[in-house]
Amino acid sequence: MNQNALKEIETVATNVEVRKFGMRDKVGYLFGDFGNDFFFMLVSSFLMVYYTDIFNINAATVGILFLIARVWDAVADVTWGRFIDTRKPTKHGKFKPWILRMSFPLVLSGVLMFVKIPGMSDGFYLAYAFITYLVWGTLYSTVNIPYGSMASVITNDPVERTTLSTFRTMGAMLAALIINVVGPLILFVNNKADADRFLLGAILFGILSISCYVACYKLSTERVVMSETKEQKTxxxxxxxxxxxxxxxxxxxxxxxxxxxxxxxxxxxxxxxxxxxxxxxxxxxxxxxxxxxxxxxxxxxxxxxxxxxxxxxxxxxxxxxxxxxxxxxxxxxxxxxxxxxxxxxxxxxxxxxxxxxxxxxxxxxxxxxxxxxxxxxxxxxxxxxxxxxxxxxxxxxxxxxxxxxxxxxxxxxxxxxxxxxxxxxxxxxxxxxxxxxxxxxxxxxxxxxxxxxxxxxxxxxxxxxxxxx
The missing domain is CATH 1.20.1250.20 (MFS general substrate transporter like domains)
Incomplete structure (x- = not known):
């Protein structure tokens, strides 16, 4: 296979020389899913016990909430994906600027999910859970869709794309290890879920998540860019x-x-x-x-x-x-x-x-x-x-x-x-x-x-x- 033919695509759109694909891009892409999964794994592993043990929401009701949220998130994914495709690329690329912009409201919404306002009714906690979880899921789409899409414009080489997929998996696995090993030590006191500890954990993991998103933005480079004058309307x-x-x-x-x-x-x-x-x-x-x-x-x-x-x-x-x-x-x-x-x-x-x-x-x-x-x-x-x-x-x-x-x-x-x-x-x-x-x-x-x-x-x-x- 002629690798040079694949590399030409990286500069043909702008006729400007860009840094060659390398370890910096791989590590940057790893940090993207590392940041994603700090909260995704926290939610997947511990949000149900937070809702049942701290908000006192019935487990079946939590299951209904998760079902509704998954369907809503699916719609949000397509809506946001279509929105991204109608945006013009910036000098920093088409996708990664959205990762940086939306990461801050995403992490804030993640922390808010684990805030318990004392003395409120069960109905309030149920409504609060529905609203904050749906908002977090929607904002997750605004970061995850451009992040996932970005892999196809970092490089055009099929083998290099495989390394990006590999490093993405590494980022997810590292986040899972941290959440599953360190998480229980932070979140539980005397084998019971503790509201203050959950909030502390959410803040700590939120700081780590933001740091990872910034690293992804700084280290990754978008190379495959369609010429703006020739770009067809969708x-x-x-x-x-x-x-x-x-x-x-x-x-x-x-x-x-x-x-x-x-x-x-x-x-x-x-x-x-x-x-x-x-x-x-x-x-x-x-x-x-x-x-x-x-x-x-x-x-x-x-x-x-x-x-x-x-x-x-x-x-x-x-x-x-x-x-x-x-x-x-x-x-x-x-x-x-x-x-x-x-x-x-x-x-x-x-x-x-x-x-x-x-x-x-x-x-x-x-x-x-x-x-x-x-x-x-x-x-x-x-x-x-x-x-x-x-x-x-x-x-x-x-x-x-x-x-x-x-x-x-x-x-x-x-x-x-x-x-x-x-x-x-x-x-x-x-x-x-x-x-x-x-x-x-x-x-x-x-x-x-x-x-x-x-x-x-x-x-x-x-x-x-x-x-x-």
């Missing part, structure tokens, strides 16, 4: 029609949504698998640590593998490995807890590759959209992807509970029946094995952008942009 009808015909987008959405829903199912089922089937709830912390560790083991392998084989091929191979491992576990029901964890680690290692490169798939889909339509609509395409994921999250939110209920789980029993235990084991092994195989098949047979086509797409766009300037 047409929503044309965009929707082209998105429905965008086979790479549809197929990667299918794979990503299936993977996300399975991840939520496994997260729910693993609690019962280790607590009831293996009788070792404490092993869950070991599993969580291993799942993070295998991601960091996979990270240094991703770039050389993508460079040699391609993103599609690397992710598909990982999915096949995960499918084989989890299916094998189904036929080994007499394993000890330690043996099960060791073998399942190979499956986690397999699906880690998909998890690492998934965001790089999205940048290729954005390029394909431009190739077909002639329109550069990074924000719109990325927001459609984010919209679908959030709708999927809303739909899949109760999938674990439904599955556990379907196999006859009864919380009132001291010990579950043998049929229920076998059902739990099947949900934790065979079901993931089959679904990972389905994702493998989607990638192999439906997703069209293999290594050769991805590289050719990048070069064709480079040549087209040269001709247009």
């Amino acid at each position: 047409n929503w009808g044309k965009t929707v029609k082209s998105l429905l015909k965008n086979k790479p987008l549809i197929s990667i959405l299918m794979a990503s949504l299936t993977f996300m829903m399975l991840t939520m199912l496994i997260g729910a089922v693993n609690v019962y698998l280790f607590k009831d089937y293996f009788g070792s709830a404490s092993s869950l912390s070991v599993v969580g640590f291993i799942q993070t560790a295998v991601v960091f083991l996979a990270i240094p392998l991703v770039k050389p593998m993508v460079d040699k084989f391609g993103k599609k091929e690397t992710a598909a191979t990982g999915m096949l490995l995960a499918a084989v491992v989890y299916t094998l576990l189904y036929f080994l029901p007499t394993l000890t807890t330690v043996q099960f964890i060791i073998i399942s680690a190979f499956g986690m290692f397999g699906f880690a590759f998909f998890n690492i490169v998934v965001w790089a798939f999205v940048t290729d889909v954005i390029d394909y959209h431009e190739y077909v339509t002639g329109l550069r609509e990074d924000g719109t395409v990325y927001s459609i992807y984010s919209f679908a994921r959030k709708v999927g999250q809303a739909v899949a939110g109760g999938i674990g509970g439904v599955a556990i209920s379907a196999i006859g789980y009864n919380a009132a029993l001291k010990e579950q029946t043998q049929d229920t235990l076998e059902g739990i084991y099947t949900l934790g092994t065979l079901v993931p094995g089959v679904i990972y195989l389905v994702i493998f098949l989607i990638l192999v047979f439906l997703y069209p952008l293999n290594k050769q086509r991805t590289n050719q797409l990048a070069m064709d766009l480079a040549e087209r942009r040269k001709d247009n300037n």
Whole structure:
């Protein structure tokens, strides 16, 4: 592949030499998701217990709030993505200025979620929770959509985009480690949620979040910029029609949504698998640590593998490995807890590759959209992807509970029946094995952008942009 052809795109729009893509961009992009996930992980892990234990809101009501918020966030994503695409680029780029502008109100709204005004009624706390959570979710879209869209304009090189996806995953994993390890030490007093401690934690994590957003803004450089005089006006009808015909987008959405829903199912089922089937709830912390560790083991392998084989091929191979491992576990029901964890680690290692490169798939889909339509609509395409994921999250939110209920789980029993235990084991092994195989098949047979086509797409766009300037 002619790498020079890919590099030409970075300066063709402005005819001004810019700093070459390098470690500074990777670290800057890492800081973006690092900043995102300080609050995203805090909300995901601890907001429910804050609402139930401090605001005294019924858990079912909290579930309804989360469902409404996910649907609303999905709409906000598309609205903001479309808005971003109608803005003219500034001298600092089209996307990263919005990250800086909106990060301050985003973090402020995040802190406000964890403010408890003493002496108010239950109705007030319920209304306060709804308003502040919905505002935070809306403002999260105003930062996350430009952040996700920015990857496609930092570099045009498919392999370099993979490294951005890798560093984004690293940022998310680092934030998750800090929140899940340090968070409980700050937020709880004598094993109980403490309102003052939650506010302190929100302020501390908010300061860290702002610092990360500023670092992302300072270190990242947007290079792929459409010429302002040649830029076409966006047409929503044309965009929707082209998105429905965008086979790479549809197929990667299918794979990503299936993977996300399975991840939520496994997260729910693993609690019962280790607590009831293996009788070792404490092993869950070991599993969580291993799942993070295998991601960091996979990270240094991703770039050389993508460079040699391609993103599609690397992710598909990982999915096949995960499918084989989890299916094998189904036929080994007499394993000890330690043996099960060791073998399942190979499956986690397999699906880690998909998890690492998934965001790089999205940048290729954005390029394909431009190739077909002639329109550069990074924000719109990325927001459609984010919209679908959030709708999927809303739909899949109760999938674990439904599955556990379907196999006859009864919380009132001291010990579950043998049929229920076998059902739990099947949900934790065979079901993931089959679904990972389905994702493998989607990638192999439906997703069209293999290594050769991805590289050719990048070069064709480079040549087209040269001709247009």
